[in-house]
Amino acid sequence: MIHKMPRGLPHDVMADMSALFFDEEVCTDWFIRHHYPAGPVCPDCGADISNPQALQSFWQLSRFTCPGCGSQPRATKGTLLEGASITPRQLIIICWMIALAADLTTIASTVGVTTETIRSWRDRLTEVAQ
């Protein structure tokens, strides 16, 4: 009889969690919908974004041209991710693991950034939450 090692234990789940269970598109969609609950609008003037090309850029977090004011913002303007070098997916994983009180080193290795980056985000998130 072959002895099988148990699979799917917490260590296995954590090792694959970041890559498999947090889809980039799902995370981006969630993050943006959270900031634009009434749908895509210009973060500068509030004009509705309905042009298909502008909408595509909006959801891809690329610059789009606002039909109302002519500015070329990204959907992340005015959000935690404005000017940030991490993706919505990485931010969601960071928030999730901070909420679970994971240590900074574990979060850093799961997200694929430095411990210093995680420390900086933790401080920023704490500050914003107050």
Ligand SMILES: [Zn+2]
């Ligand atoms: Zn505008």
